Amino acid sequence: MASPPIPIQSETCPAHCRQCRLRKTDAFSPVTDGELEFIYQLRKGVIQVEAGRDIISEQKSTDKIYTLYAGWAFRYKTLSDGRRQIINFLLPGDLVGLQEKFADGATSGVQAATDAVLCAFPQDGLWELFRNHPSLGYDVTWLAAREENMLDENLLTTGRRNATERVAMLLLHLFRRAKRVSLIQDGEIDFPFSQQHIADALGLSLVHTNKTLRRLHRMGLHEIRDGRLRLLNPKALQEIADYYDKPARQVPLL
Amino acid sequence: MASPPIPIQSETCPAHCRQCRLRKTDAFSPVTDGELEFIYQLRKGVIQVEAGRDIISEQKSTDKIYTLYAGWAFRYKTLSDGRRQIINFLLPGDLVGLQEKFADGATSGVQAATDAVLCAFPQDGLWELFRNHPSLGYDVTWLAAREENMLDENLLTTGRRNATERVAMLLLHLFRRAKRVSLIQDGEIDFPFSQQHIADALGLSLVHTNKTLRRLHRMGLHEIRDGRLRLLNPKALQEIADYYDKPARQVPLL
């Protein structure tokens, strides 16, 4: 189904990280010129991946780490009979492939949900980064811990929330994250996921996901149309999910 | 239910990290004398926590990071109506509280499952660590990524494995981890968990957990007695869980 990424000369990512579109938003913590230059030197290319293709294969190991520059992606694992669990969704600014680097043999795949653009860094440059720029190393840990926090929440969701609560949770969570990186327009965010994606992220079947989604929609809580999501009653969703937003902070960007 | 930790002058942890019992095993990667001295200087005490008490509260924030020195613990989150999800189990050598440091407001509690001994480090010493000893910073990231890998697997478990597979998975996983840090004797490991713990870790009800556990036991796959676990047929468990051990590696120890 999913094939290896196709490296393409991309025009969507500027030549130098100084012009990086992401850094111009206030979503990411500023870095010094020296750090930025180091990041730029460390970067070993930009790749573009079509929607539905694997950025990192669940089977093979990579020698690269990526920062997602544009698009949506998700990390997943599958059982040998094909059951798939989406571990987490990835948005611009997220680090991709850090787990793989330290994987104790365990593996997860990363797939592009939309056409995506990523900045590639050599895995073995990571040590250099820690040594030369401890603050960037600190940032990497920051990002790892932050992702872990999201996984904590996902575990609580799949383990202890029922179907309705799970769906409410997912809508809130993705909306909030997209908003943080300015992927919001007219109160809507891009929502390029199929119901199968949602089901796989929540540990539900496709059919039950559909029925739950319908119910929330009939209740006037949300609307998904033309690949865009709008929350019509975030408050009610929060109460259903028992999940309340914390103010968004700036996060590091590699 | 769970109260704050009681700092006690402990005799179980030697005066200097040089004598650390854990470091004498081959489970952890060696560090230089300088690093060890730094770790020792950074350490701000040893605390002892009774079984069932919180090491880190789910509500309040800490200013400490710990390394679990002896005993079992677990990290958990709860919904406001009391439903609890155990995120991960913690064994000697595991870092405790790193998530909290970087928590974007999100919180999880850590509770001692047995009487436990922990080495405490000030949270704000972390930056110092990254700056003065990048290799230790690298290690911290290593540990964070490794825990994330475990969470990935847990998510796959709660999301996509059925009750039987989940229980098989948990038994294998805990057994393997305990074995790695030499908590094994005569082919058995300490298993201080109630069925409620198992249920909360797997996202199952207590009753169903019991029935599933019984079934596996009747099939002759495992035995839990007097707080100890023995795997009678690891191969069968592996096939049920669709989970196959990777060779254990040395991991960093802070």
Added chain:
DNA sequence: CGGTAGATTGAGAGTCCTCAAGCTCTGTGG
């Protein structure tokens, strides 16, 4: 010897799953 925590078992209910079919929309080819 009562009291409590944890384990065990049965029974009935409910959530969620699988199977199956129909629908909408889009892109392709005749």
Added chain:
DNA sequence: CCACAGAGCTTGAGGACTCTCAATCTACCG
């Protein structure tokens, strides 16, 4: 311009897995 195929969404029905309720049993403790 329409037929057709494919992907994704929707809905109904029956069944399976898991949950809740409730009671019993054991071990341990003061």
